[in-house]
Amino acid sequence: MTPTPLSWYFDFISPFSYLQWQRLKPLVREREAIGEPVRLVPIVFAAVLDARGQKGPAEIPGKREFTYRHVLWLARQAGVTLRFPPAHPFNPLASLRLSIAAGDTPEAVDSIFDWLWTQGRAGDSVEALVPLMAALDVPAEALDADATKAALRANTDEAIAAGVYGVPTLAVDGELFWGNDAFDFAMAALHDPAVLQDEEMQRVSALPVGLQRRR
Numbered sequence: 001m002t003p004t005p006l007s008w009y010f011d012f013i014s015p016f017s018y019l020q021w022q023r024l025k026p027l028v029r030e031r032e033a034i035g036e037p038v039r040l041v042p043i044v045f046a047a048v049l050d051a052r053g054q055k056g057p058a059e060i061p062g063k064r065e066f067t068y069r070h071v072l073w074l075a076r077q078a079g080v081t082l083r084f085p086p087a088h089p090f091n092p093l094a095s096l097r098l099s100i101a102a103g104d105t106p107e108a109v110d111s112i113f114d115w116l117w118t119q120g121r122a123g124d125s126v127e128a129l130v131p132l133m134a135a136l137d138v139p140a141e142a143l144d145a146d147a148t149k150a151a152l153r154a155n156t157d158e159a160i161a162a163g164v165y166g167v168p169t170l171a172v173d174g175e176l177f178w179g180n181d182a183f184d185f186a187m188a189a190l191h192d193p194a195v196l197q198d199e200e201m202q203r204v205s206a207l208p209v210g211l212q213r214r215r
Helices: 015-033 045-052 063-078 093-101 106-118 127-136 146-162 180-191 199-205
Strands: 006-010 039-042 169-172 175-178
Touching (some): 006 015, 015 063, 015 106, 039 093, 039 106, 045 146, 093 106, 093 146, 169 180, 175 180
Parallel strands (some): 006 039
Antiparallel strands (some): 169 175
16 A cells, blocks of 8 residues: 655744644654655745735734744643744744755754754854754755755745645645644544545535625
């Protein structure tokens, strides 16, 4: 039986990506063991928002504060250490490029998340990541390489073309499951594709748009 293709779209800027990573890691290890790894796909969340004409939670006063408190509460409920970096939102390009330059291995992704969200350290510049680059054996020039930048652009373009509108998003055989709170839903669909195929699931997927927001 062919294993179901899995891709995980994420951005290190997202604390919800960090939380979902903690839940995803066992599955990543399991899939690696059978030679069918989960594709770890770092993308630029800001570019996805621009493509969809949306604002991020941190760009909306009130929602920003609520989101930070909520994700911190969720982490504590899950027993996950979470410490925000010195500033947020921050420019994640250096962190994303470091992941790509390190091969997007689970070890590299885990190390970068740990640096930013467990230790609460800055990741908004090459200089801030120097100790981590040394630990991952990635030279600074690799982050500025044309191939690294092109790979990140290609990842982001792929995500937009696939319909991704937020992070984290887990793609299960092409079906998108957005957000940390959708992880159990994604796992249910992974183990039983019929979850998405019953009559009511099909009906709500095709519902017409009703009342429009007044301008």
